[in-house]
Amino acid sequence: MGQTKVKDNLNIAIAAAKGRDEALDHVLLYGPPGLGKTTLAYIIAIEMGINIRATSGPAIERTGDLAAILTNLRSQDVLFIDEIHRLNRAVEEVLYPAMEDFALDIIIGKGPGAKSLRLKLPAFTLIGATTRFALLSPPLRNRFGAVYRLDFYDQTSIETILKRSARILQVKAEAGGLREIARRARGTPRVANR
The missing domain is CATH 3.40.50.300 (P-loop containing nucleotide triphosphate hydrolases)
Structure with a gap:
């Protein structure tokens, strides 16, 4: 992604x-x-x-x-x-x-x-x-x-990465929560996944 x-x-x-x-x-x-x-x-x-x-x-x-x-x-x-x-x-x-x-x-x-x-x-x-x-x-x-x-990721890409991370970690994640985390991640997957 x-x-x-x-x-x-x-x-x-x-x-x-x-x-x-x-x-x-x-x-x-x-x-x-x-x-x-x-x-x-x-x-x-x-x-x-x-x-x-x-x-x-x-x-x-x-x-x-x-x-x-x-x-x-x-x-x-x-x-x-x-x-x-x-x-x-x-x-x-x-x-x-x-x-x-x-x-x-x-x-x-x-x-x-x-x-x-x-x-x-x-x-x-x-x-x-x-x-x-x-x-x-x-x-x-x-x-x-x-x-x-390598450039910063757009919000949609960060949301997709977060969904994948949640699935791997078997964590329930709501779409609104993922969207908010992605918005605050400054285009950086590492920040989003913290």
Whole structure:
């Protein structure tokens, strides 16, 4: 329910990637909190029939943390990074060759004697989610093949979501009550479902 344009575009991209038996292009989802960015990431993985590894920008403190995650991905897996705008720049730099070339550049040693080793990674899909699009550096932003903005839901969509939630929770809900909750939810399913 809701985000119809985003879902339609993602369905086309997913069908194309599955038809080619390739990883889906990297996806950036942005918009206000509570609109379904994380849910969409998991749905993408389910629709692709692949595994998802989820983390957040603040949790990846060092380049080694990201390297450990990347080297444990399997072919076509999804790596979901929530709050991707909070990655530190050194970690972000490691992502660039991983996203572009499916490679991890490792520096061994320091100074003039340092050597660079390139480790091949399996093709994977990075899905980044952010509420702060403007805080993403242009080099990172430009490496996403698909960028989608999630918008607030209309009242009818929120009512439908609430009906579904009530059914799942086996809670009796009156139409007038659902309508009032939807009206006050500020277009955000997370707020409506509290």
